[in-house]
Amino acid sequence: MNAKRILIADDEPHVLRVIELFLRREGYEIEAVRDGQQALESILRRPPDLLITDVNMPRMTGTALCLELKKQLPGREFRIIVITSMAESEPRELVADMPGVSFIEKPLSMRSLVAMLAKLFATSPAKGTSSDA
Amino acid sequence: MKNGRLGLLLIAVSILVISLMVWLLHAHQLRVHRDQVRILGVTLVRALSGAALAQLVPESGGSSLLNTLISVQRSDAYAYGVVLTKSGTKVFENVAPGSIVPAADIPPADPSAWFGEHTLTSPGDDREIREFFGPVLQRGELAGFVRVGFYARPQSALLGSDTPYASAMALLVLLFTTLPYLLFRRELRPLFQITSRLSEIEQSYGGLTTDVLPGGGMRDFMQRFDQFTQVMQTKVRDQEEQRLAAQTTSQLLAYKQKKMDAIFDAIPEALLVIDESSTPSYANLKIESLLGVSRKEVIGISPQQWCSNKEVLALLIRLRSHGGPVLNACSLVYVPEEHSDRKISAVAYPLSSPNAQTKMQGMLIVFRDISEEQQARQAGVEFVAHVAHELKTPLSGISAYSELLFDYAGLDEKTRVTAVNAIHEEAVHAAALINNLLNISKLETGALSIHTKRVNMSDLLREAAENMRTNAAARNVSLVLDIAPDLSSAKLDKDMIRIAIDNLLGNAFKYSNPGGTVTLRAENLDDLQMKISVRDQGIGISPEDCAKVFDKYYRSGDNEVATRSGHGLGLFLVKQIVEMHYGTISVSSELGKWTEFTIQFHTQTQELDASATA
Numbered sequence: 109m110n111a112k113r114i115l116i117a118d119d120e121p122h123v124l125r126v127i128e129l130f131l132r133r134e135g136y137e138i139e140a141v142r143d144g145q146q147a148l149e150s151i152l153r154r155p156p157d158l159l160i161t162d163v164n165m166p167r168m169t170g171t172a173l174c175l176e177l178k179k180q181l182p183g184r185e186f187r188i189i190v191i192t193s194m195a196e197s198e199p200r201e202l203v204a205d206m207p208g209v210s211f212i213e214k215p216l217s218m219r220s221l222v223a224m225l226a227k228l229f230a231t232s233p234a235k236g237t238s239s240d241a
Numbered sequence: 242m243k244n245g246r247l248g249l250l251l252i253a254v255s256i257l258v259i260s261l262m263v264w265l266l267h268a269h270q271l272r273v274h275r276d277q278v279r280i281l282g283v284t285l286v287r288a289l290s291g292a293a294l295a296q297l298v299p300e301s302g303g304s305s306l307l308n309t310l311i312s313v314q315r316s317d318a319y320a321y322g323v324v325l326t327k328s329g330t331k332v333f334e335n336v337a338p339g340s341i342v343p344a345a346d347i348p349p350a351d352p353s354a355w356f357g358e359h360t361l362t363s364p365g366d367d368r369e370i371r372e373f374f375g376p377v378l379q380r381g382e383l384a385g386f387v388r389v390g391f392y393a394r395p396q397s398a399l400l401g402s403d404t405p406y407a408s409a410m411a412l413l414v415l416l417f418t419t420l421p422y423l424l425f426r427r428e429l430r431p432l433f434q435i436t437s438r439l440s441e442i443e444q445s446y447g448g449l450t451t452d453v454l455p456g457g458g459m460r461d462f463m464q465r466f467d468q469f470t471q472v473m474q475t476k477v478r479d480q481e482e483q484r485l486a487a488q489t490t491s492q493l494l495a496y497k498q499k500k501m502d503a504i505f506d507a508i509p510e511a512l513l514v515i516d517e518s519s520t521p522s523y524a525n526l527k528i529e530s531l532l533g534v535s536r537k538e539v540i541g542i543s544p545q546q547w548c549s550n551k552e553v554l555a556l557l558i559r560l561r562s563h564g565g566p567v568l569n570a571c572s573l574v575y576v577p578e579e580h581s582d583r584k585i586s587a588v589a590y591p592l593s594s595p596n597a598q599t600k601m602q603g604m605l606i607v608f609r610d611i612s613e614e615q616q617a618r619q620a621g622v623e624f625v626a627h628v629a630h631e632l633k634t635p636l637s638g639i640s641a642y643s644e645l646l647f648d649y650a651g652l653d654e655k656t657r658v659t660a661v662n663a664i665h666e667e668a669v670h671a672a673a674l675i676n677n678l679l680n681i682s683k684l685e686t687g688a689l690s691i692h693t694k695r696v697n698m699s700d701l702l703r704e705a706a707e708n709m710r711t712n713a714a715a716r717n718v719s720l721v722l723d724i725a726p727d728l729s730s731a732k733l734d735k736d737m738i739r740i741a742i743d744n745l746l747g748n749a750f751k752y753s754n755p756g757g758t759v760t761l762r763a764e765n766l767d768d769l770q771m772k773i774s775v776r777d778q779g780i781g782i783s784p785e786d787c788a789k790v791f792d793k794y795y796r797s798g799d800n801e802v803a804t805r806s807g808h809g810l811g812l813f814l815v816k817q818i819v820e821m822h823y824g825t826i827s828v829s830s831e832l833g834k835w836t837e838f839t840i841q842f843h844t845q846t847q848e849l850d851a852s853a854t855a
Contacts, residue, residue, distance in 0.1 A: 121715030122638035122663040129656060130645055142717075142755060166754065191637075193630045215636035218644040 112229055113137045115156040117147035117173070118191070119165045123216065127160065130218045134225070144168025148176055158187040158228065160221075174203045187228060191216060248422060255418040259411045266407055271394060275371070278318050278391040282358065282373035285310055285322075289387045290356070290375040297324045297377060297387065298333045307335050307387070320363070320370055320390040324377065327385055340390075341365040348374060348386065355383070360393060369393035432462055439465040443472070511608035514592070517601065519544055519558045531585060531608045533577070550575060556589055556606065574611065583612045620793075624810070631674055635667035642667075666711060673743065677814055680740065681793075684817050691734035691821050698771065699728045701735060702763055705742045709750065717755040718777075720746075723762040731771055731844040733822050741818045744811040745775040745838050752779035752836065771844050776837040782830040790828055791816040815840075 114136045118124040121142075128140045139156065141147045145167040151159065161170035168176070170190055177186060185208050192200070193214040203209050210228070212221060288310060289297060296306040307322045320340040324333040329347045336342060343361040348354050355376035363370050371393045377385040443465065502525070505512055511527035520543055524536045532539075534547050544557040552575045559571075572588040586609045594602040642660040646652070652660070683689035706722050713720045742761075749759040757778040766772050782790060789795045793813045815838075819826045824842025 120634055120638065122667055123634070123641065125659070126638060126641040126645055126663065129660075130641065133649055193633050214630075214633040215640045218641045219648070 111135055111137045112157040112225075113139070114158045114160060114225075115147060115150055116140045116160045117142070117144060117165060117170065118160075118162040119143055120162070123162070123191075126218070127216075127221070130222070131225070134222055136225070142166070144170060144173040144176075147173055148180075151177065152180070155184075155186075158189065158225070160189045160191065162191045163193075171202045174206060174209065178206055189221070189224065248426070251418045251422045255415055258414050258418075262410055262414070263407060266403055270403060274318065274395050275393060277316075278371055278393065279358070279373075281314060281316055281318075282371065282389055282391055285314065285389050286356070286373040286375035286387060289322075289324075289389070290377060292377070294324075294377050294379050294384045305333055305335070307333065311335050316391070317396060318391040320392055321388075322390075323388045325386045325388065327383055329386075332385065339365070342388075342390065343370060343372075345372065345374075345388065348376075352376075352383075355386070361390065363392075432459070436462045436465055439469050443469065509609070513539070513606045513608070514603060515544075515557060515606065516603045522603070528608070531610060533579060549578065553587055556587060559589070583610060584615050585609065586611045628674070628678065632671055635671040635674075638667035639664050639671075662711075673747075676740070677744070677810055681810055681814050681817075684814070689821075691737055693732050693734055695730050695732050696735045696738070697730050698763060698773075699724050701739060702742065702761060702773070705739060705746060706761055708743070709746050712747075712750050713759065716750055716753065718750055718753045719758040721758055721760045723760055725764040727765070728763055729765050729768075729771065729844050731842070733842070734818075737818045737821070741815040741840065742773070742775075744815050745840075748811060748838075749775050749777035749779070749836070753777045754779055765844070766841070769843055769845055770841060772839060772841050774837055774839040776835060778835050781832040781834050782828065782836050783832050787828050787830060791826070812838075 114131060116124060116127050116131075116138060118127070118140075119142050124140050124142070128138050131138050139150060141150055143165045144161070147159065147161060148168060150156075159173075161173055163170040174188060174190070177184075186206075188203075188206075188209045190203070190209060190211050191214060192211050200211060210224065212224060289307060292306045299305050305324075307324065311319060311322055319337050321337060321342045322335040323331055323342055325331055325347070327347075334342060341364050343364050345359075345361060348357060356374070358371060358373045361370045361372050362368070369392070370390045372388055372390040374386055374388045376383055377387055439462075506526035508525065509527065511531040512523070512525045513521055513528060514523040516522050520541060521539045522541070524539050526536070528539060529535050532548075532553075538547050544554055548554045548557060552573055556571070556573060570588060570590045572586060574584055574586045577583055577585060588607045588609075590605045590607070591601050592603045592605055594600045642664045646657065646660050680689060702724055703722065706720055709720060746759065746761065753759060759778075760776045761773075762776070763771065763773045790812050793810065795813075816826050819840050819842065822842050824840055826841075827839050828836065829839075830836040
């Protein structure tokens, strides 16, 4: 079985843990990291099928991570879900021109996230984005 | 008028004197004339009496002695000469032209009465005639009489011989009367003018009762002058009193003005009053700090000359371009060119005329520096956003774990325990945040008070540390406890101190990097002082931020800080709690390496309680 690989970046341990638990149960292959820097290193090493990232993280924010990916891997399309709160308008503006970026609002609903993932993977031929890793 | 009367009087006196002189001269001339007439008459009659009748009445072709003597005498007063017979028959006469011989009785026979004189009246013109008569003898016998008449009064009133003398006298009299008068008049003219002027002044003051003295002159002047000086004295005294009153009022007004100025200068706002032409008539001291121009550069000077800001200038000259009816208050907020970090609000209030409420007489413009207000408002807005964000993070955990428990009935025990613990911890985290908010709210309203009791500090610190263990493990941060074995107890509010310690530890973990260490250290400095410190090996704080970390809502602009959740209230609350225990808190740090917060307070708080309630 070729499960979709998802990279999760969040500095809140509980949030990170519950997303990991949840999505593993949904059958995804999960890698969890604590900050943007670790996420970038992981992506450059082996790009996932999808990245789920928080905005406020130590060392590198979620927004900075997106911009860094755009800069280091130009022309490459990523599926990214940014966990944000309504109070933060900045991330949306900064990554507005990036294709493949979606947003999910806090407080996080796992059901919404799972539904969102199912929809993304169902409509997209993204499988195999990691084939050139 | 009085001057004129004096002149008339002098002229009348002069005429009288001259008339008297003329009368005396006339009388003198009359007396002289009569004397001359008598001498002439008597002499002529004596001479004729001695002559023979034939000499008096010559034969035809001869000349009478009478004619001869009369022609020799040649007197203007001569009227006639007549020779009569004893019986009174006229035998010869010599009559001056225009004269008529009056009738007269023949003297009596007594020889003593043959010579004599008497006064007759000329029948032609009623002139008085003095007639002299004497006998004409013929060989010792009375042969007739001779009568010679002379006019008793001269033909003219005054004789021409005395006219130059009389004229000279009259001239002298006139000179001695009119000349002094003219001189007197000339010298007195200024006096009369002054009197007239005084009269006008008195009338102009009104109510002055100055009766014009009959005759006027010096007495009138003196009386007027006296009254004038009295009036002037009264006026000067009144003026002096008024001047003193005005001076006192002026000083009082100046004092009040200074007092009002001091009040207006103490107001934090800058005040500017402009008149209908938009020219400032008043400005307080603050105008300098807010508008950058001194009062001297503003008052009485058109705004175009000192106001460089176009928006403010438009506000100031709005009145002039508007004119007339009262404008509504209007305001603007602007950023001064020279201080781009400041915001100033200008509100213009109309000043309506006291006489006509619908008409404007100027505007009061109040300038206020609203930079801090705006910053505070901005900080408040950001704070709400932060708090909302902060609450959403634990809620996300709770929500996600709840869904996990709900949706997956067949979870293994370990995962279920993890989920339940996580929900609990996130709930505690949210509650702690809410507690912080509530405590700060209480602090600000003065509702927060401390209730001290003896607390085992070692236990309190260990509990706090234990509570953080999960957090520490999750963040991969070690927690080291360095509590002195002999640490004393302290009298303080246990719950409050726990909030402070929790906040310090929470911050230390939050700003630590994975793999770092947080050290909680406590020791007694002496019998009375205790020191508690929390040190991390995290991102550190810059010296500029160190000075502000205890300010309410303050969050560093540092990128590293921005990436970590926070609401800028924790350290503010810690400081308030420490200070309520009469303690101190300090921070030291090296950016990028470590941070250490140190609390120091008294352990024996009885005295502090006493002083606190004193």
